[in-house]
Amino acid sequence: MECFLMPKESGKFITDRSKDVLVLEEGVRKVAEMLYGKINSKEFDPTGWKSLHELNPQVMNEDSINWVFVADTLNFSFWSESEEHKCLVKYKGKMHSGYWSLCAAINRALDEGIPITSASYYSTMTLDQLKHVLRSDTDIPMPLIEERHRVLKEAGHILLEKFDGSFLNCVKESGKSAQKLLQLVVENFPSYKDVATFEDKKIAFYKRAQILVADIWGLLEGKGDGSFNDIGSLTMFADYRIPQALVSLGAMKYSEELMKKLKHGVLFQSGERLEVEIRGCSIWCVELIRDYMLHLGAQKGDTIENLNAVLIDYYLWDYAREHRKDMANIPIHRVRCIFY
Numbered sequence: 001m002e003c004f005l006m007p008k009e010s011g012k013f014i015t016d017r018s019k020d021v022l023v024l025e026e027g028v029r030k031v032a033e034m035l036y037g038k039i040n041s042k043e044f045d046p047t048g049w050k051s052l053h054e055l056n057p058q059v060m061n062e063d064s065i066n067w068v069f070v071a072d073t074l075n076f077s078f079w080s081e082s083e084e085h086k087c088l089v090k091y092k093g094k095m096h097s098g099y100w101s102l103c104a105a106i107n108r109a110l111d112e113g114i115p116i117t118s119a120s121y122y123s124t125m126t127l128d129q130l131k132h133v134l135r136s137d138t139d140i141p142m143p144l145i146e147e148r149h150r151v152l153k154e155a156g157h158i159l160l161e162k163f164d165g166s167f168l169n170c171v172k173e174s175g176k177s178a179q180k181l182l183q184l185v186v187e188n189f190p191s192y193k194d195v196a197t198f199e200d201k202k203i204a205f206y207k208r209a210q211i212l213v214a215d216i217w218g219l220l221e222g223k224g225d226g227s228f229n230d231i232g233s234l235t236m237f238a239d240y241r242i243p244q245a246l247v248s249l250g251a252m253k254y255s256e257e258l259m260k261k262l263k264h265g266v267l268f269q270s271g272e273r274l275e276v277e278i279r280g281c282s283i284w285c286v287e288l289i290r291d292y293m294l295h296l297g298a299q300k301g302d303t304i305e306n307l308n309a310v311l312i313d314y315y316l317w318d319y320a321r322e323h324r325k326d327m328a329n330i331p332i333h334r335v336r337c338i339f340y
Protein backbone atom coordinates (compact mmCIF):
# COMPACT_ATOMS: atom_id res chain seq x y z
CA MET A 1 0.00 0.00 0.00
CA GLU A 2 1.56 3.34 -1.09
CA CYS A 3 1.76 5.81 1.79
CA PHE A 4 0.85 9.45 1.31
CA LEU A 5 1.29 12.43 3.60
CA MET A 6 -2.18 13.20 5.01
CA PRO A 7 -3.77 16.55 3.98
CA LYS A 8 -2.60 18.54 7.02
CA GLU A 9 1.03 17.40 6.70
CA SER A 10 0.79 17.80 2.91
CA GLY A 11 -0.33 21.42 3.44
CA LYS A 12 2.65 22.18 5.67
CA PHE A 13 5.15 20.36 3.41
CA ILE A 14 3.94 22.26 0.31
CA THR A 15 3.73 25.66 2.04
CA ASP A 16 7.33 25.36 3.30
CA ARG A 17 8.55 24.79 -0.27
CA SER A 18 6.06 26.85 -2.27
CA LYS A 19 7.49 29.36 -4.77
CA ASP A 20 4.39 31.00 -6.33
CA VAL A 21 1.94 30.98 -3.43
CA LEU A 22 2.58 32.61 -0.07
CA VAL A 23 0.68 32.32 3.20
CA LEU A 24 0.70 35.77 4.86
CA GLU A 25 0.87 35.75 8.67
CA GLU A 26 -0.63 39.24 8.97
CA GLY A 27 -3.49 38.36 6.65
CA VAL A 28 -4.11 35.10 8.53
CA ARG A 29 -4.52 37.11 11.75
CA LYS A 30 -6.90 39.57 10.05
CA VAL A 31 -9.13 36.78 8.73
CA ALA A 32 -9.01 34.98 12.10
CA GLU A 33 -10.17 38.18 13.83
CA MET A 34 -12.97 38.67 11.27
CA LEU A 35 -14.17 35.07 11.74
CA TYR A 36 -13.79 35.21 15.51
CA GLY A 37 -16.52 37.85 15.55
CA LYS A 38 -18.86 35.26 13.98
CA ILE A 39 -17.97 32.42 16.35
CA ASN A 40 -21.40 32.42 18.03
CA SER A 41 -23.38 32.63 14.78
CA LYS A 42 -25.31 29.86 13.05
CA GLU A 43 -22.48 29.54 10.53
CA PHE A 44 -20.22 28.19 13.26
CA ASP A 45 -22.68 25.62 14.48
CA PRO A 46 -23.02 22.11 12.99
CA THR A 47 -26.80 22.62 12.66
CA GLY A 48 -26.03 25.31 10.05
CA TRP A 49 -25.37 22.66 7.41
CA LYS A 50 -29.13 22.10 7.08
CA SER A 51 -30.67 25.33 8.33
CA LEU A 52 -28.52 27.58 6.11
CA HIS A 53 -28.90 25.55 2.91
CA GLU A 54 -32.44 24.76 1.74
CA LEU A 55 -31.19 22.34 -0.95
CA ASN A 56 -29.42 20.13 1.58
CA PRO A 57 -31.58 17.29 2.98
CA GLN A 58 -33.38 18.45 6.12
CA VAL A 59 -34.17 15.05 7.63
CA MET A 60 -31.49 12.97 9.39
CA ASN A 61 -32.07 9.48 7.97
CA GLU A 62 -30.54 6.82 5.72
CA ASP A 63 -31.94 8.37 2.51
CA SER A 64 -30.28 11.69 3.39
CA ILE A 65 -26.96 9.93 4.04
CA ASN A 66 -27.20 8.35 0.59
CA TRP A 67 -28.13 11.74 -0.86
CA VAL A 68 -24.89 13.18 0.57
CA PHE A 69 -22.88 10.27 -0.87
CA VAL A 70 -24.23 10.87 -4.40
CA ALA A 71 -23.79 14.66 -4.13
CA ASP A 72 -20.18 14.36 -2.96
CA THR A 73 -19.35 11.68 -5.52
CA LEU A 74 -20.31 14.25 -8.17
CA ASN A 75 -19.04 17.32 -6.28
CA PHE A 76 -16.44 18.58 -8.76
CA SER A 77 -15.66 21.01 -11.58
CA PHE A 78 -18.68 23.28 -11.95
CA TRP A 79 -16.83 26.35 -13.21
CA SER A 80 -17.67 27.60 -16.71
CA GLU A 81 -15.59 29.38 -19.37
CA SER A 82 -17.70 32.49 -18.97
CA GLU A 83 -19.57 33.74 -15.89
CA GLU A 84 -22.44 34.91 -18.13
CA HIS A 85 -22.97 31.57 -19.90
CA LYS A 86 -23.07 28.68 -17.49
CA CYS A 87 -25.10 25.66 -16.46
CA LEU A 88 -28.09 26.67 -14.35
CA VAL A 89 -30.72 24.37 -12.87
CA LYS A 90 -34.15 25.70 -11.98
CA TYR A 91 -35.71 24.16 -8.88
CA LYS A 92 -38.88 25.32 -7.13
CA GLY A 93 -38.80 28.57 -9.10
CA LYS A 94 -35.18 29.46 -8.28
CA MET A 95 -32.12 29.23 -10.56
CA HIS A 96 -29.06 27.50 -9.07
CA SER A 97 -25.46 27.55 -10.32
CA GLY A 98 -22.23 25.71 -9.56
CA TYR A 99 -22.33 23.13 -6.79
CA TRP A 100 -25.92 24.13 -6.00
CA SER A 101 -26.96 23.30 -9.57
CA LEU A 102 -25.96 19.70 -8.81
CA CYS A 103 -28.02 19.66 -5.59
CA ALA A 104 -30.99 21.20 -7.39
CA ALA A 105 -30.73 18.56 -10.13
CA ILE A 106 -30.66 15.72 -7.58
CA ASN A 107 -33.73 17.10 -5.80
CA ARG A 108 -35.52 17.71 -9.14
CA ALA A 109 -34.89 14.06 -10.12
CA LEU A 110 -36.23 12.77 -6.79
CA ASP A 111 -39.35 14.94 -7.23
CA GLU A 112 -39.76 13.40 -10.70
CA GLY A 113 -39.69 9.92 -9.14
CA ILE A 114 -36.17 9.06 -10.36
CA PRO A 115 -34.39 7.16 -7.50
CA ILE A 116 -31.07 8.94 -8.18
CA THR A 117 -29.80 8.33 -4.63
CA SER A 118 -30.40 4.57 -4.75
CA ALA A 119 -27.23 2.60 -5.62
CA SER A 120 -29.18 -0.14 -7.39
CA TYR A 121 -30.46 2.56 -9.75
CA TYR A 122 -27.42 4.78 -10.38
CA SER A 123 -24.98 1.85 -10.64
CA THR A 124 -26.72 0.85 -13.90
CA MET A 125 -27.79 4.29 -15.23
CA THR A 126 -27.17 5.00 -18.92
CA LEU A 127 -25.31 8.16 -19.94
CA ASP A 128 -28.51 9.55 -21.44
CA GLN A 129 -30.40 8.95 -18.20
CA LEU A 130 -27.73 10.88 -16.27
CA LYS A 131 -27.73 13.66 -18.88
CA HIS A 132 -31.48 13.97 -18.30
CA VAL A 133 -31.08 14.09 -14.51
CA LEU A 134 -28.31 16.71 -14.69
CA ARG A 135 -29.86 18.68 -17.58
CA SER A 136 -29.25 22.42 -17.54
CA ASP A 137 -31.94 25.06 -17.93
CA THR A 138 -29.54 27.04 -20.15
CA ASP A 139 -27.78 25.88 -23.31
CA ILE A 140 -24.62 25.19 -21.28
CA PRO A 141 -24.53 21.61 -19.90
CA MET A 142 -22.93 20.64 -16.59
CA PRO A 143 -19.20 20.05 -17.30
CA LEU A 144 -17.59 16.56 -17.42
CA ILE A 145 -20.88 14.66 -17.79
CA GLU A 146 -19.12 11.52 -19.11
CA GLU A 147 -16.74 11.50 -16.13
CA ARG A 148 -19.69 12.01 -13.76
CA HIS A 149 -21.39 9.00 -15.35
CA ARG A 150 -18.26 6.85 -14.94
CA VAL A 151 -17.56 7.77 -11.30
CA LEU A 152 -21.22 7.49 -10.28
CA LYS A 153 -21.64 4.00 -11.72
CA GLU A 154 -18.33 2.89 -10.22
CA ALA A 155 -19.32 4.22 -6.77
CA GLY A 156 -22.73 2.55 -7.03
CA HIS A 157 -21.26 -0.86 -7.88
CA ILE A 158 -18.78 -0.64 -5.00
CA LEU A 159 -21.47 0.51 -2.54
CA LEU A 160 -23.60 -2.50 -3.54
CA GLU A 161 -20.69 -4.95 -3.35
CA LYS A 162 -19.03 -3.81 -0.16
CA PHE A 163 -21.63 -1.89 1.85
CA ASP A 164 -24.91 -3.56 0.93
CA GLY A 165 -25.94 -0.56 -1.18
CA SER A 166 -26.07 2.05 1.59
CA PHE A 167 -23.43 4.58 2.70
CA LEU A 168 -24.89 4.34 6.20
CA ASN A 169 -23.14 0.95 6.47
CA CYS A 170 -19.84 2.61 5.62
CA VAL A 171 -20.47 5.29 8.26
CA LYS A 172 -21.30 2.63 10.86
CA GLU A 173 -18.09 0.74 10.01
CA SER A 174 -16.11 3.87 10.88
CA GLY A 175 -17.01 3.50 14.57
CA LYS A 176 -17.60 7.28 14.93
CA SER A 177 -14.10 8.17 13.72
CA ALA A 178 -13.74 10.75 10.95
CA GLN A 179 -10.26 9.46 10.07
CA LYS A 180 -11.49 5.86 9.88
CA LEU A 181 -14.37 6.91 7.59
CA LEU A 182 -11.92 8.95 5.48
CA GLN A 183 -9.71 5.89 5.08
CA LEU A 184 -12.67 3.62 4.25
CA VAL A 185 -13.72 6.08 1.51
CA VAL A 186 -10.31 6.59 -0.13
CA GLU A 187 -9.45 2.86 0.07
CA ASN A 188 -12.74 1.64 -1.38
CA PHE A 189 -13.82 4.38 -3.84
CA PRO A 190 -11.06 5.13 -6.40
CA SER A 191 -12.56 8.43 -7.63
CA TYR A 192 -12.04 9.88 -4.12
CA LYS A 193 -8.30 9.22 -4.16
CA ASP A 194 -7.21 12.82 -4.66
CA VAL A 195 -3.39 12.61 -4.45
CA ALA A 196 -0.31 14.08 -6.15
CA THR A 197 3.52 14.13 -6.06
CA PHE A 198 5.31 17.31 -4.95
CA GLU A 199 9.13 17.45 -4.93
CA ASP A 200 9.19 13.63 -4.97
CA LYS A 201 6.88 13.40 -1.95
CA LYS A 202 3.53 11.60 -2.22
CA ILE A 203 0.93 13.99 -0.88
CA ALA A 204 -2.85 13.72 -0.39
CA PHE A 205 -5.58 16.36 -0.54
CA TYR A 206 -8.56 13.99 -0.34
CA LYS A 207 -10.90 16.94 -0.98
CA ARG A 208 -14.12 15.04 -1.80
CA ALA A 209 -13.43 12.34 0.80
CA GLN A 210 -12.97 14.92 3.57
CA ILE A 211 -16.03 16.94 2.54
CA LEU A 212 -18.07 13.72 2.41
CA VAL A 213 -17.14 12.96 6.03
CA ALA A 214 -17.83 16.59 7.00
CA ASP A 215 -21.21 16.66 5.23
CA ILE A 216 -22.27 13.48 7.07
CA TRP A 217 -21.20 15.20 10.34
CA GLY A 218 -23.17 18.30 9.33
CA LEU A 219 -26.28 16.35 8.28
CA LEU A 220 -26.28 14.43 11.59
CA GLU A 221 -25.32 17.57 13.58
CA GLY A 222 -22.39 15.69 15.06
CA LYS A 223 -24.80 13.30 16.81
CA GLY A 224 -25.43 9.53 16.75
CA ASP A 225 -23.54 7.80 13.93
CA GLY A 226 -22.08 11.21 13.05
CA SER A 227 -20.60 11.99 16.47
CA PHE A 228 -17.04 11.85 15.14
CA ASN A 229 -14.76 12.44 18.14
CA ASP A 230 -11.94 13.45 15.76
CA ILE A 231 -13.81 15.78 13.34
CA GLY A 232 -11.22 18.43 14.25
CA SER A 233 -8.54 16.35 12.50
CA LEU A 234 -10.02 17.09 9.04
CA THR A 235 -8.55 20.00 7.07
CA MET A 236 -10.33 22.47 4.81
CA PHE A 237 -11.37 21.02 1.44
CA ALA A 238 -8.91 22.04 -1.28
CA ASP A 239 -11.28 23.25 -4.02
CA TYR A 240 -11.08 26.25 -6.39
CA ARG A 241 -13.22 28.68 -4.34
CA ILE A 242 -11.46 28.85 -0.98
CA PRO A 243 -8.05 29.84 -2.45
CA GLN A 244 -9.80 32.71 -4.26
CA ALA A 245 -11.35 33.82 -0.93
CA LEU A 246 -8.05 33.52 0.99
CA VAL A 247 -6.19 35.65 -1.57
CA SER A 248 -9.04 38.15 -1.75
CA LEU A 249 -9.04 38.48 2.05
CA GLY A 250 -5.24 38.93 2.13
CA ALA A 251 -4.32 35.67 3.91
CA MET A 252 -2.57 34.29 0.83
CA LYS A 253 -0.67 35.86 -2.07
CA TYR A 254 0.05 34.70 -5.63
CA SER A 255 3.26 35.56 -7.52
CA GLU A 256 3.03 37.93 -10.51
CA GLU A 257 3.77 34.96 -12.76
CA LEU A 258 0.91 32.92 -11.36
CA MET A 259 -1.50 35.87 -11.34
CA LYS A 260 -0.79 36.45 -15.03
CA LYS A 261 -1.67 32.83 -15.86
CA LEU A 262 -4.87 33.01 -13.78
CA LYS A 263 -5.96 36.24 -15.45
CA HIS A 264 -5.40 34.63 -18.86
CA GLY A 265 -7.67 31.74 -17.85
CA VAL A 266 -4.89 29.19 -18.37
CA LEU A 267 -6.10 25.61 -17.93
CA PHE A 268 -3.99 23.94 -15.24
CA GLN A 269 -3.37 20.21 -15.07
CA SER A 270 -4.41 18.34 -11.93
CA GLY A 271 -1.17 17.59 -10.02
CA GLU A 272 1.05 20.21 -11.69
CA ARG A 273 3.29 22.26 -9.37
CA LEU A 274 1.34 25.56 -9.43
CA GLU A 275 -1.98 23.80 -8.82
CA VAL A 276 -0.51 21.76 -5.95
CA GLU A 277 0.95 24.93 -4.39
CA ILE A 278 -2.44 26.68 -4.51
CA ARG A 279 -4.23 23.70 -2.91
CA GLY A 280 -1.53 22.92 -0.36
CA CYS A 281 -1.08 26.52 0.81
CA SER A 282 -4.88 26.86 1.16
CA ILE A 283 -4.95 23.87 3.51
CA TRP A 284 -2.15 25.25 5.66
CA CYS A 285 -3.53 28.77 5.61
CA VAL A 286 -6.84 27.58 7.11
CA GLU A 287 -4.95 25.53 9.71
CA LEU A 288 -3.17 28.73 10.80
CA ILE A 289 -6.45 30.69 10.82
CA ARG A 290 -7.97 28.05 13.14
CA ASP A 291 -4.93 28.11 15.42
CA TYR A 292 -5.02 31.89 15.68
CA MET A 293 -8.77 31.86 16.43
CA LEU A 294 -8.07 29.41 19.28
CA HIS A 295 -5.31 31.77 20.48
CA LEU A 296 -7.77 34.69 20.46
CA GLY A 297 -10.24 32.60 22.46
CA ALA A 298 -7.59 31.72 25.04
CA GLN A 299 -6.53 35.39 25.26
CA LYS A 300 -10.13 36.50 25.86
CA GLY A 301 -10.85 33.62 28.24
CA ASP A 302 -13.72 32.45 25.99
CA THR A 303 -14.67 28.78 25.89
CA ILE A 304 -15.19 27.89 22.22
CA GLU A 305 -17.54 24.96 21.62
CA ASN A 306 -17.18 24.18 17.94
CA LEU A 307 -14.11 25.42 16.16
CA ASN A 308 -12.53 23.31 13.44
CA ALA A 309 -11.27 23.61 9.89
CA VAL A 310 -14.58 22.18 8.61
CA LEU A 311 -16.70 25.05 9.95
CA ILE A 312 -14.10 27.64 8.88
CA ASP A 313 -14.14 26.09 5.41
CA TYR A 314 -17.96 26.07 5.22
CA TYR A 315 -18.03 29.70 6.32
CA LEU A 316 -15.39 30.83 3.81
CA TRP A 317 -17.05 28.88 1.00
CA ASP A 318 -20.44 30.47 1.64
CA TYR A 319 -18.69 33.85 2.03
CA ALA A 320 -17.01 33.39 -1.38
CA ARG A 321 -20.36 32.58 -2.97
CA GLU A 322 -21.96 35.67 -1.44
CA HIS A 323 -19.04 37.97 -2.36
CA ARG A 324 -18.55 36.70 -5.90
CA LYS A 325 -18.40 40.24 -7.32
CA ASP A 326 -15.90 41.55 -4.74
CA MET A 327 -13.61 38.64 -5.58
CA ALA A 328 -13.81 39.01 -9.36
CA ASN A 329 -10.28 40.47 -9.46
CA ILE A 330 -8.89 37.20 -8.09
CA PRO A 331 -9.56 34.53 -10.76
CA ILE A 332 -10.13 30.92 -9.73
CA HIS A 333 -7.56 28.43 -10.99
CA ARG A 334 -9.09 26.42 -13.79
CA VAL A 335 -8.69 22.64 -13.73
CA ARG A 336 -10.91 19.98 -15.27
CA CYS A 337 -10.71 16.91 -13.01
CA ILE A 338 -12.91 14.66 -10.91
CA PHE A 339 -11.25 15.59 -7.60
CA TYR A 340 -12.74 19.04 -6.88
Ligand SMILES: Nc1nc2c(c(CN[C@H]3C=C[C@H](O)[C@@H]3O)cn2[C@@H]2O[C@H](COP(=O)(O)O)[C@@H](O)[C@H]2O)c(=O)[nH]1
Binds near residue numbers: 049053097
Ligand atom coordinates in the same frame (compact mmCIF):
# COMPACT_ATOMS: atom_id res chain seq x y z
N1 LIG B 1 -13.93 23.96 0.17
C1 LIG B 1 -15.19 23.72 -0.16
N2 LIG B 1 -15.46 23.40 -1.45
C2 LIG B 1 -16.76 23.15 -1.76
C3 LIG B 1 -17.81 23.19 -0.84
C4 LIG B 1 -18.98 22.86 -1.57
C5 LIG B 1 -20.37 22.77 -1.09
N3 LIG B 1 -20.50 22.55 0.31
C6 LIG B 1 -21.67 23.12 0.89
C7 LIG B 1 -22.63 22.07 1.15
C8 LIG B 1 -22.88 21.95 2.44
C9 LIG B 1 -22.13 22.93 3.19
O1 LIG B 1 -23.03 23.72 3.89
C10 LIG B 1 -21.37 23.75 2.20
O2 LIG B 1 -21.82 25.06 2.17
C11 LIG B 1 -18.61 22.65 -2.89
N4 LIG B 1 -17.28 22.84 -2.96
C12 LIG B 1 -16.42 22.89 -4.12
O3 LIG B 1 -16.51 24.24 -4.61
C13 LIG B 1 -16.45 24.24 -6.04
C14 LIG B 1 -17.80 24.70 -6.54
O4 LIG B 1 -17.90 26.08 -6.32
P1 LIG B 1 -19.01 26.93 -7.18
O5 LIG B 1 -18.57 26.75 -8.66
O6 LIG B 1 -18.88 28.33 -6.65
O7 LIG B 1 -20.35 26.27 -6.92
C15 LIG B 1 -16.15 22.80 -6.43
O8 LIG B 1 -14.75 22.60 -6.42
C16 LIG B 1 -16.80 22.03 -5.29
O9 LIG B 1 -16.21 20.73 -5.15
C17 LIG B 1 -17.50 23.52 0.51
O10 LIG B 1 -18.34 23.60 1.41
N5 LIG B 1 -16.18 23.78 0.79
